[in-house]
Amino acid sequence: MDNKDAKPDADLLPDTGEPGFGVYVHWPFCAAKCPYCDFNSHVRHQPVDQARFAAALLREVETMRQISGPKTVTSIFLGGGTPSLMDPRTVDAILSGIARSWHVPNGIEITMEANPSSVEAERFRGYRAAGVNRVSLGVQALNDRDLKFLGRLHNVEDALKAIRLAREIFPRMSFDLIYARPNQTVEEWEAELKAAISHAVDHLSLYQLTIEEGTPFFGLHKAGKLVVPDGDQSALLYEATQEITAREGLPAYEVSNHARPGAESRHNLTYWRYGDYAGIGPGAHGRLSRGREKLATSTERRPESWLEMVERGGNGMVEQEALGYEEQADELLLMGLRLKEGVDLARWQELSGRGPDPKREAFLLDHGFIERLGNSRLRCTPEGMLILDSVVADLAC
Known part of the structure; x- marks a missing residue:
């Protein structure tokens, strides 16, 4: 990152409790599509032209800067897809472009999502040098049987290696697990969760498996070939999750997110506190204030179509909607x-x-x-x- 004010090794700024202003950048490519995933992620069997996509992302950053006006960034999040498929030079270019458009102070949280199967120590160190100071790993399970069921490309050994590397290289680290999997008992989940906590540093994201329309799991579920825990069992799993994480010093600060005090995800707090955020990249959503008006933005989901739109007109936006006060109040309530x-x-x-x-x-x-x-x-x-x-x-x- 080439902003003179932004230093990768700066200590993290304290949480002020204010909503803040975040920048979300969506990298839409994955090595494989997981059967439960309805995110805007795409598999490409030819190498992605990273330089071309990075240039387009930065053009869209400039457009969002024109809409938002001058802002001080409080967090940056590189999500996906699988951002850890990017070359560190691509990440550096993106972060440098953000720093040219808005003020990026020392010590803000800069998070990157990563899959254990795409983790390499050299690449992790490259991301760190570019300015990333927090990594969020998509572990999803700590047994090989369920990792295979979830369509993950890594095994438990890969996951633990990635966790160790992340702990060594980044000041802050989180990883995700999915629970309420088919036939999962409370006892099994408790044992897996305790193991996860033993590897965690200060943050865990714990999501119940949901069956989303349009995914392979949806078809299997509809055909009766995939049965997830019912409401009562899901509630027991949720209650066990809250009890164990609280006891182990990582209480819930949000429905699915748990952290030691002070280690909450700053970027996600911006969403839940109903702050402003610029959504950059294919399928990204944003909320940008202009006075008391808040503009909801969304971009073209298909990566190549988005790319052509940006190269032709400077952005890939397909929707810009001014939200009324009542709509903003409802969103504030829903998130908060x-x-x-x-x-x-x-x-x-x-x-x-x-x-x-x-x-x-x-x-x-x-x-x-x-x-x-x-x-x-x-x-x-x-x-x-x-x-x-x-x-x-x-x-x-």
């Missing part, structure tokens, strides 16, 4: 109630022009699904998190 810290009521009231409906709030309070934190914040209880969508729908009405 995922967090343990809850929602800033004053901000919600400023956007919506109203507070929570007294009768609906009283019902949810009486049933133990929400709670007030003084007069300033509202959050879900652990019981409310189990029915989060219903709680949000109730309060948003």
